[in-house]
Amino acid sequence: MSNVRVRFAPSPTGFLHIGGVRTALFNWLFARHSGGTFILRIEDTDKERSTDEAIQVIMDGMKWTGLDWDEGPIRQIDRLELYREKAMDLFKRGLAYWCVCTPEELETRRKEAQARGESIKYDGRCRNRGISEPTEPAALRFSVPQEGQTVVQDLIKGEIVFENTVLDDLIILRSNGYATYNFSVVVDDGLMNISHVIRGDDHVNNTPRQIPLFEALGLPVPQFAHLPMILGADKTRLSKRHGATSVLAYKEMGYLPEALVNYLVRLGWSHGDQEIFSIKEMVEHFDFKHVQSSAAVFNPEKLKWVNAQYLRNKEPQEVAEALTPFLEAAGYDDAVRARIPGGVEALISPLRERSETLLDFVEGAVPYLVESMEMDEAAATKHLKAAIVPSLQEFADLVEAEPDFSKETLEGLLHGLIERKELKMGKVAQPLRVALTGRTVSPGIYEVMALLGKDRTLQRIRVGVERALKN
């Protein structure tokens, strides 16, 4: 086991966002690539917004995508005392001070400063007051060094330099006694020996605030890798407006977890021209050198394409296993599925080329699942005409008299009929398709018959004939 220790640290305030999964994925990939440890830490210090359900949803999402963690979930709520101790330690060492400015005062001063066109950072008013035992509500602020620069050697963006004068004395302990995010993160990353902090680049501006804290606390400063954001089609941060952003929503929409992961890994990382990666290949090739430094637009079309690739290349049995819960959810139980000769697995080959998601699959499977199907009226009107009746009739009679129902036999029967009647294949196949499936679009006609079985095939052709007679 290497010294690489990384963490994914979501705050449980809602669902697991697609961007969060990507962050988790890159952490996981780096850990697995380097034989390190991947830690799940829950940042739930905001008691108002954090919920247990959200924690469960995060874990469910990670399990679904296969991102397994080695340690945790560690909850910050269980470590509040620790943060308090570390903060007071800083105070005792003169590196932090009590601030009695109220939130309202601070807000007012920020507005005034902004109105004057000045920096809105904290003015350091309480820094030299030397309050040792506050008698009114007070927050503890960290005295940020104001000289020199803080340099971040980012693994993705390179060197980022911040003048320390732009940094203000951040609050590390709120007046209610709870640690703030920037403080608890540093304490945790330090104490957990995190070697690489891999997070969204919306955190770059937090980094120069955190580095001096590591140093003041005497904790090792990790390396940083700031991942570019995922944007919506309008180039703003991905949000609900852009469609589904919860991972589990993609599960429900019929995406395969490995396809989602594959799409996500290519969003910001590349390995030459390769598009499809097995998990093993991702782990093997992952590196920060090929992580893009600019933001990427989430493209649902390409996700669909990737999903389709997986649907087409997986073992039929595995696709069937993934599909079954969706059929079940659509109300097609065991008994219904048994209507198809060969069962659910028989659906895979004919439908996989025509489906991008498992939901598409269900849609395409309907005619073969139901006992009596719905007829698309427009299709019937167009294709089931009186002129075709003799052909359909004859074909049904031939099939009925023929004990063998194999594709080859069926093909021979239909071709013989077409030649005798001097018809075009399309002239017969299309009415047949409509009679058999109620639709103008389906897998090949012989595959359709195989999925229906002999009885339903005959029965539907007869019904089709009835219908054609009325046209």
Add this chain to the structure above:
RNA sequence: GAUCCCAUCGUCUAGCCUGGUCCAGGACGGCACCCUCUCAAGGUGCAGACACGGGUUCAAAUCCCGUUGGGAUCACCA
């Protein structure tokens, strides 16, 4: 407004570090054709980008500077 980040086809990207092999390659999407019992899948082809302006250099997508444009962050949220 301040700070920081970013900039190759509509989108994801290769190439950039280590200038020439790039009149810029692949993929999604689009279009056309082929295949064909429909729809797909598959095959073939087409359109489509180095944001702009200056340098440096024999030579720049690649290095430097500036401009413009986009994004993120500026809380006793995380």
